[in-house]
Amino acid sequence: MTEDTKALKIEAARAALANVEPGMKLGLGTGSTSEEFVRLLATRVAEGLEIVGVPTSIRTETLCRELGVPLTTLDETPELDLTVDGADEIGPGLALVKGGGGALLREKIVAAASRRMIVIADESKLVEALGRFPLPIEVNAFGLRATMLAIEAAGRRFGLTGEIRLRMADGKPFVTDGGHHIVDASFGRIPATRAFADELNAIPGVVEHGLFIGLASLAILAGRDGIRTIDAQS
Numbered sequence: 001m002t003e004d005t006k007a008l009k010i011e012a013a014r015a016a017l018a019n020v021e022p023g024m025k026l027g028l029g030t031g032s033t034s035e036e037f038v039r040l041l042a043t044r045v046a047e048g049l050e051i052v053g054v055p056t057s058i059r060t061e062t063l064c065r066e067l068g069v070p071l072t073t074l075d076e077t078p079e080l081d082l083t084v085d086g087a088d089e090i091g092p093g094l095a096l097v098k099g100g101g102g103a104l105l106r107e108k109i110v111a112a113a114s115r116r117m118i119v120i121a122d123e124s125k126l127v128e129a130l131g132r133f134p135l136p137i138e139v140n141a142f143g144l145r146a147t148m149l150a151i152e153a154a155g156r157r158f159g160l161t162g163e164i165r166l167r168m169a170d171g172k173p174f175v176t177d178g179g180h181h182i183v184d185a186s187f188g189r190i191p192a193t194r195a196f197a198d199e200l201n202a203i204p205g206v207v208e209h210g211l212f213i214g215l216a217s218l219a220i221l222a223g224r225d226g227i228r229t230i231d232a233q234s
């Protein structure tokens, strides 16, 4: 990541912080952009802002503990006011691709439990159609090959082809916080996003996928010309 990109992520995170009010219950996303948000939030907490957060990954939880951001769990606090999270792609209607960092399952559960989700990113994440970024799909380890074949077949029914690859880390299959694996599907442009999301959900070995549809209400994008916001309704 260049210094410029990092600076843009910080600007997007700073703009999102303006939406945080005292007493809020927050969902805290995962990834390099969310990390900037957590860092800025921690500064406000140190100054006296009272909030409580639900982290979407062990990585975010660890950072929050290091920085002194008060945490709760979704079991203790099942209804949240606002989730702030990054994305790998932001498409029309604020449909997102997420999961590049492997946190998509907890991220989706937390976003769905929130009244609002604000997605923060540098402007390079904005796309005309989702699919340039390989779609992360979280799968159960049991029957992995059969699930990958079923994903491939689902893709074909939608005219989507391309490599479907098991994500690796240190020579072994990557393991999510939930104990599952991730398959990255390089389908390219995904036109019927909602229908394809339903198709993936119908595969038994698919735990969750990285298509986030109808969850984000606002995008805050930072670019060289400043901050741009996109409302899901617009």
Ligand SMILES: O=C[C@H](O)[C@H](O)[C@H](O)COP(=O)(O)O
Pocket: 029, 030, 031, 032, 033, 034, 085, 086, 087, 088, 097, 098, 099, 100, 101, 102, 103, 104, 107
């Ligand atoms: O699993 C990871 C998350 O979905 C991230 O929000 C996404 O990958 C974007 O991460 P970053 O802000 O590092 O680009």
